[in-house]
Amino acid sequence: MDRSEQRNRYYNELAGSSLHRLAAISDGIFAVSMTLLVLGLAVPTASEVRTGMEGDLARLLRDLLPATVTYVMSFLTLGIFWVGQQTQLSQVERANRNYTWIHLGFLLSVTLVPFSTQLLARFHWSRIALIVYWLNILVMGTALLLGSEYASRARLFPKEQGRMIIQLVRRRVLGAQLLYLVAMLLCIFDTHWSIALIVAIQLNFALAPPIPLLRRL
Amino acid sequence: MDRSEQRNRYYNELAGSSLHRLAAISDGIFAVSMTLLVLGLAVPTASEVRTGMEGDLARLLRDLLPATVTYVMSFLTLGIFWVGQQTQLSQVERANRNYTWIHLGFLLSVTLVPFSTQLLARFHWSRIALIVYWLNILVMGTALLLGSEYASRARLFPKEQGRMIIQLVRRRVLGAQLLYLVAMLLCIFDTHWSIALIVAIQLNFALAPPIPLLRRL
Amino acid sequence: MDRSEQRNRYYNELAGSSLHRLAAISDGIFAVSMTLLVLGLAVPTASEVRTGMEGDLARLLRDLLPATVTYVMSFLTLGIFWVGQQTQLSQVERANRNYTWIHLGFLLSVTLVPFSTQLLARFHWSRIALIVYWLNILVMGTALLLGSEYASRARLFPKEQGRMIIQLVRRRVLGAQLLYLVAMLLCIFDTHWSIALIVAIQLNFALAPPIPLLRRL
Amino acid sequence: MDRSEQRNRYYNELAGSSLHRLAAISDGIFAVSMTLLVLGLAVPTASEVRTGMEGDLARLLRDLLPATVTYVMSFLTLGIFWVGQQTQLSQVERANRNYTWIHLGFLLSVTLVPFSTQLLARFHWSRIALIVYWLNILVMGTALLLGSEYASRARLFPKEQGRMIIQLVRRRVLGAQLLYLVAMLLCIFDTHWSIALIVAIQLNFALAPPIPLLRRL
Numbered sequence: 080m081d082r083s084e085q086r087n088r089y090y091n092e093l094a095g096s097s098l099h100r101l102a103a104i105s106d107g108i109f110a111v112s113m114t115l116l117v118l119g120l121a122v123p124t125a126s127e128v129r130t131g132m133e134g135d136l137a138r139l140l141r142d143l144l145p146a147t148v149t150y151v152m153s154f155l156t157l158g159i160f161w162v163g164q165q166t167q168l169s170q171v172e173r174a175n176r177n178y179t180w181i182h183l184g185f186l187l188s189v190t191l192v193p194f195s196t197q198l199l200a201r202f203h204w205s206r207i208a209l210i211v212y213w214l215n216i217l218v219m220g221t222a223l224l225l226g227s228e229y230a231s232r233a234r235l236f237p238k239e240q241g242r243m244i245i246q247l248v249r250r251r252v253l254g255a256q257l258l259y260l261v262a263m264l265l266c267i268f269d270t271h272w273s274i275a276l277i278v279a280i281q282l283n284f285a286l287a288p289p290i291p292l293l294r295r296l
Numbered sequence: 297m298d299r300s301e302q303r304n305r306y307y308n309e310l311a312g313s314s315l316h317r318l319a320a321i322s323d324g325i326f327a328v329s330m331t332l333l334v335l336g337l338a339v340p341t342a343s344e345v346r347t348g349m350e351g352d353l354a355r356l357l358r359d360l361l362p363a364t365v366t367y368v369m370s371f372l373t374l375g376i377f378w379v380g381q382q383t384q385l386s387q388v389e390r391a392n393r394n395y396t397w398i399h400l401g402f403l404l405s406v407t408l409v410p411f412s413t414q415l416l417a418r419f420h421w422s423r424i425a426l427i428v429y430w431l432n433i434l435v436m437g438t439a440l441l442l443g444s445e446y447a448s449r450a451r452l453f454p455k456e457q458g459r460m461i462i463q464l465v466r467r468r469v470l471g472a473q474l475l476y477l478v479a480m481l482l483c484i485f486d487t488h489w490s491i492a493l494i495v496a497i498q499l500n501f502a503l504a505p506p507i508p509l510l511r512r513l
Numbered sequence: 514m515d516r517s518e519q520r521n522r523y524y525n526e527l528a529g530s531s532l533h534r535l536a537a538i539s540d541g542i543f544a545v546s547m548t549l550l551v552l553g554l555a556v557p558t559a560s561e562v563r564t565g566m567e568g569d570l571a572r573l574l575r576d577l578l579p580a581t582v583t584y585v586m587s588f589l590t591l592g593i594f595w596v597g598q599q600t601q602l603s604q605v606e607r608a609n610r611n612y613t614w615i616h617l618g619f620l621l622s623v624t625l626v627p628f629s630t631q632l633l634a635r636f637h638w639s640r641i642a643l644i645v646y647w648l649n650i651l652v653m654g655t656a657l658l659l660g661s662e663y664a665s666r667a668r669l670f671p672k673e674q675g676r677m678i679i680q681l682v683r684r685r686v687l688g689a690q691l692l693y694l695v696a697m698l699l700c701i702f703d704t705h706w707s708i709a710l711i712v713a714i715q716l717n718f719a720l721a722p723p724i725p726l727l728r729r730l
Numbered sequence: 731m732d733r734s735e736q737r738n739r740y741y742n743e744l745a746g747s748s749l750h751r752l753a754a755i756s757d758g759i760f761a762v763s764m765t766l767l768v769l770g771l772a773v774p775t776a777s778e779v780r781t782g783m784e785g786d787l788a789r790l791l792r793d794l795l796p797a798t799v800t801y802v803m804s805f806l807t808l809g810i811f812w813v814g815q816q817t818q819l820s821q822v823e824r825a826n827r828n829y830t831w832i833h834l835g836f837l838l839s840v841t842l843v844p845f846s847t848q849l850l851a852r853f854h855w856s857r858i859a860l861i862v863y864w865l866n867i868l869v870m871g872t873a874l875l876l877g878s879e880y881a882s883r884a885r886l887f888p889k890e891q892g893r894m895i896i897q898l899v900r901r902r903v904l905g906a907q908l909l910y911l912v913a914m915l916l917c918i919f920d921t922h923w924s925i926a927l928i929v930a931i932q933l934n935f936a937l938a939p940p941i942p943l944l945r946r947l
Contacts, residue, residue, distance in 0.1 A: 100753060100816050102317060107761025110324025110541075114332060114407045115765060122414040128422075136424050151404070158400040162393070165317050176813070180936050183809040187802070190765045197773045205779075207787050285397050319534060327541025327758075331549060331624045339631045345639075353641050368621070375617040379610070382534050502614050536751060544758025548766060548841045556848040562856075570858050585838070592834040596827070599751050719831050 098174045101182055105168075108186045109161045112193055116153050119197040120146050146200040148274065153196040155281035160189065160219050167227055170244055171235040181229055185222035191215050199274070209270045213263040217256065224252045255284070315391045318399055322385070325403045326378045329410055333370050336414040337363050363417040365491065370413040372498035377406065377436050380468075384444055387461055388452040398446055402439035408432055416491070426487045430480040434473065441469045472501070532608045535616055539602075542620045543595045546627055550584050550591075553631040580634040582708065587630040589715035594623065594653050601661055604678055605669040615663055619656035625649050633708070643704045647697040651690065658686045689718070749825045752833055756819070759837045760812045763844055767804050770848040771797050797851040799925065804847040806932035811840065811870050818878055821895055822886040832880055836873035842866050850925070860921045864914040868907065875903045906935070 123139040164185065171178070195208075195215040202208040230236055231245040262276035340356040381402065388395070412425075412432040419425040447453055448462040479493035557573040598619065605612070629642075629649040636642040664670055665679040696710035774790040815836065822829070846859075846866040853859040881887055882896040913927035 097816055097820050100757060103320065103754065103757040104761050104812065106317060106320040106324050107541075107544075107757050108765055110321050111328050111545075111762050111765040113403070114325055114328040114410075115768070117332070117407050117411050120408075120411045122411060122418060125418050128419060131421060133422055133424050136419055136422050140424065140428070154400075154404050154407070158397070161321065161400075162396060165314055169314050169317075176938065179813060180809070180938075183805075183812075183936070186764070187805050190768050190805070191771075193765075194768050194771045194773060201773060201776050202779060202787055204782060205784055205787050207784050207791065211791075285400070287393065287397075320537065323534060323537040323541050324758075324761075327538050328545050328762075330620070331542055331545040331627075334549070334624050334628050337625075337628045339628060339635060342635050345636060348638060350639055350641050353636055353639050357641065357645075371617075371621050371624070375614070378538065378617075379613060382531055386531055502617070504610065504614075537754065540751060540754040540758050544755050545762050547837070548759055548762040548844075551766070551841050551845050554842075554845045556845060556852060559852050562853060565855060567856055567858050570853055570856050574858065574862070588834075588838050588841070592831070595755065595834075596830060599748055603748050719834070721827065721831075 096174055096176075096179075098168060098171065101174055101179055102165075102168055105161075105164060105182065105186060108189055109157055112189055113154055113157050115193040116150050116157075116196055119193065119200050120150060145203045148278065149196050149200040149203070152274070152278050152281060153192055155278075155285050156216065157189065157192055159281060159284045160223065163223055164226075167223065167230070167248070170237075170240070171230050172237055173235060175233065175235070178226065178229055178233065178235060181222060181226045185219065185226065188215060188218040188222060203274065204270055206266045206270055209263065209266045209273050213259060213273075216259050220252050220256045220259075224248065227252075255280070313391055313393075313396075315385060315388065318391055318396055319382075319385055322378075322381060322399065322403060325406055326374060329406055330371055330374050332410040333367050333374075333413055336367060336410065336417050362420045365495065366413050366417040366420070369491070369495050369498060370409055372495075372502050373433065374406065374409055376498060376501045377440065380440055381443075384440065384447070384465070387454075387457070388447050389454055390452060392450065392452070395443065395446055395450065395452060398439060398443045402436065402443065405432060405435040405439055420491065421487055423483045423487055426480065426483045426490050430476060430490075433476050437469050437473045437476075441465065444469075472497070530608055530610075530613075532602060532605065535608055535613055536599075536602055539595075539598060539616065539620060542623055543591060546623055547588055547591050549627040550587055550630055553584060553627065553634050554580050579637045582712065583630050583634040583637070586708070586712050586715060587626055589712075589719050590650060591623065591626055593715060593718045594657065597657055598660075601657065601664070601682070604671075604674070605664050606671055607669060609667065609669070612660065612663055612667065612669060615656060615660045619653065619660065622649060622652040622656060626653075637708065638704055640700045640704055643697065643700045643707050647693060647707075650693050654686050654690045654693075658682065661686075689714070747825055747827075747830075749819060749822065752825055752830055753816075753819055756812075756815060756833065756837060759840055760808060763840055764805055764808050766844040767801050767808075767847055770801060770844065770851050796854045799929065800847050800851040800854070803925070803929050803932060804843055806929075806936050807867065808840065808843055810932060810935045811874065814874055815877075818874065818881070818899070821888075821891070822881050823888055824886060826884065826886070829877065829880055829884065829886060832873060832877045836870065836877065839866060839869040839873055843870075854925065855921055857917045857921055860914065860917045860924050864910060864924075867910050871903050871907045871910075875899065878903075906931070 120143055123136065127139060128135040164182070192215060195212045199208045199212045227245055227248040231241055234241070236244055258280045259277065262273050262280060265272040265276055337360055340353065344356060345352040381399070409432060412429045416425045416429045444462055444465040448458055451458070453461055475497050476494065479490050479497060482489040482493055554577060557570065561573060562569040598616070626649060629646045633642045633646045661679055661682040665675055668675070670678055692714050693711065696707050696714060699706040699710055771794060774787065778790060779786040815833070843866060846863045850859045850863045878896055878899040882892055885892070887895055909931050910928065913924050913931060916923040916927055
């Protein structure tokens with residue numbers, strides 16, 4: 080190992096080692112993505128509504144219903160993944176360059192949610208739009224699992240709980256992704272069934288109702 | 297209780313337990329929502345103003361007056377709820393999964409403020425737009441109260457002050473929501489009276505003037 | 514003083530008392546405002562440029578020059594006020610409800626900068642646009658000074674340095690605002706002279722060149 | 731040195747001295763810039779797609795391919811510079827006014843990335859657009875190097891590692907910028923080759939593959 084390589088090793092040890100800043104940029108990206116979702120709710124323009132005609136406005140707001148459903152669905156999705164990532168970051172004892180980059184990959188998929196949400200809101204009848212949305216969830220789940228797998232292998236988790244954590248994460252991510260897969264496949268019949276099931280899954284994760292069957296996943 | 301359930305219990309204890317990150321994503325979402333309000337102030341386009349004609353620009357800026365009023369009103373609204381949430385988070389001793397999700401619900405309603413603000417700015421004559429705006433404030437208040445009620449029941453507040461805090465929060469939220477309700481009902485006569493009263497209420501909360509009657513609420 | 518008033522006093526002491534969160538929402542609002550400035554640099558649309566014609570694109574980018582100048586000017590402006598607020602917050606020992614609301618007023622004027630910047634970029638020949646921009650800077654400076662004055666009166670500064678700090682802040686804010694006033698008045702002749710002087714002032718604050726005359730302000 | 735100068739010296743020592751807040755605003759600006767990139771992926775509008783015609787949507791999504799490539803490229807670029815800045819900030823022991831302003835200059839170039847990315851996405855055949863993008867990377871790299879050089883000269887690094895750090899940073903920044911320069915020059919033949927090489931360079935930095943030749947840079 081020559082000197083230049085030694086220096087690089089030193090640099091790589093320092094690079095991306097701040098768990099605090101990884102959490103900070105994650106919170107920032109989640110916050111902006113969650114708030115940008117609202118841009119998908121296009122406020123009716125003044126030219127579409129005759130002044131004083133409440134009926135015009137009521138009708139236009141009713142047209143926003145699909146966009147509102149996907150809005151709530153995506154906010155829940157981002158909330159679920161934010162809680163998931165927060166839990167993971169609170170468990171690792173330190174970060175490193177590779178771990179940071181896995182999370183940046185995860186965050187890349189997070190920033191895509193406003194796009195795939197607006198696509199699905201606009202084309203809620205489209206299987207392609209639904210599959211794009213499902214792929215986005217799949218990539219987020221995969222990246223989060225990858226983070227845990229790497230943390231486990233690189234011994235970033237505390238020694239005692241490491242094994243238990245990784246088994247738990249695998250079970251939860253695979254269980255959730257299985258449910259999303261089923262929801263996606265429902266689009267063979269109708270994309271609206273898929274959307275309804277995804278909303279139900281997200282509500283289940285958010286509300287954590289005391290139904291043993293669902294909790295076990 | 298089988299092993300998988302034990303693991304889940306362990307996971308749920310860790311999940312959403314970071315008060316620091318809950319505060320961080322809240323600050324992020326409030327910051328973005330407050331700044332996105334400015335997009336409601338549409339800058340006049342170059343084609344609307346003849347070069348050198350200050351009169352054209354002056355007239356267009358005057359047209360922005362309703363949007364400016366709702367802008368300031370919504371900034372104050374978000375400021376009031378940010379201070380309220382900050383106060384609550386500074387009082388709880390720890391967070392948990394359920395508490396985190398109540399706050400995510402609260403933050404969902406926060407991200408809707410730029411939408412309901414722009415709706416009201418554009419259709420300030422409309423009772424529907426006003427009721428949408430009022431519902432937004434109602435949901436924010438309800439979610440914040442729910443957070444305190446849950447924190448009280450789940451013993452997240454310090455033991456000694458817990459009872460006093462929850463009584464105080466109930467009084468303040470109910471008092472404020474009563475005022476907002478009155479303001480909303482004024483739209484039976486004219487929506488502009490409602491807007492004027494909401495602005496007055498928000499200024500009262502922001503400036504906290506030394507008028508005993510108002511402070512008592 | 515009856516019991517309800519006692520409770521309110523207790524609440525007001527807790528409300529807005531977190532310096533850490535005040536700093537966090539400030540950083541968030543500054544970060545979003547600074548980044549939203551880029552939306553003022555409208556990327557030429559595909560329909561304006563014939564494929565393969567570099568000349569078309571070059572001409573359109575040249576048209577973005579005024580927007581680029583106001584962009585850099587406003588980024589510097591926000592940077593100067595961010596450093597100013599950071600300095601103030603690093604000096605106070607604690608916050609309270611009133612102090613927090615003065616800063617929220619300050620942040621309201623910060624979120625207006627993307628608006629007034631885009632207005633000036635589009636109508637750089639207009640005295641009205643220039644005065645709106647100047648008013649924005651005036652309000653930011655006034656709010657920042659007000660924060661220091663209040664902190665001084667409410668004894669939020671450390672006892673020993675309190676007097677020195679407030680004298681220093683007054684001098685700096687008044688000195689800077691005097692320069693901005695001169696720049697604004699130059700619009701009697703030509704708004705472009707005003708813009709040039711504001712840019713020069715901001716560069717002076719940012720670069721802090723070793724010219725005694727300027728440093729003394 | 732008269733009294734007013736003494737006061738200024740005191741003020742300048744306090745101004746911009748908070749490393750924590752410099753990190754916070756940096757995380758905020760990176761988070762917003764990374765998320766704003768998604769606005770470059772324009773969701774097809776409802777009028778472009780006949781209801782039920784998946785083919786229409788598929789074709790429009792295929793048209794988004796260049797925008798998707800530049801999106802991923804720019805996310806990686808921002809990730810690389812975020813890791814670079816984080817590493818630098820974790821090494822300095824304190825900040826000061828000048829150091830803060832060098833970083834604000836760096837952040838100015840960061841906020842320009844969504845602009846130069848959208849420009850390149852729209853005009854991927856254009857050498858001008860490519861050179862604008864390359865200049866953006868060049869300015870970011872230069873500002874980051876400048877920060878390290880200043881930190882080294884102003885003794886902000888810890889005494890023992892200071893020399894080693896600055897040599898390492900110089901090598902890395904110059905090596906990377908050399909690669910970007912080569913990529914830019916490829917536009918003499920075809921801008922798409924330039925884009926391909928930049929993507930390859932960013933992937934190399936992100937994935938840090940175990941190829942000695944590349945790691946040595």
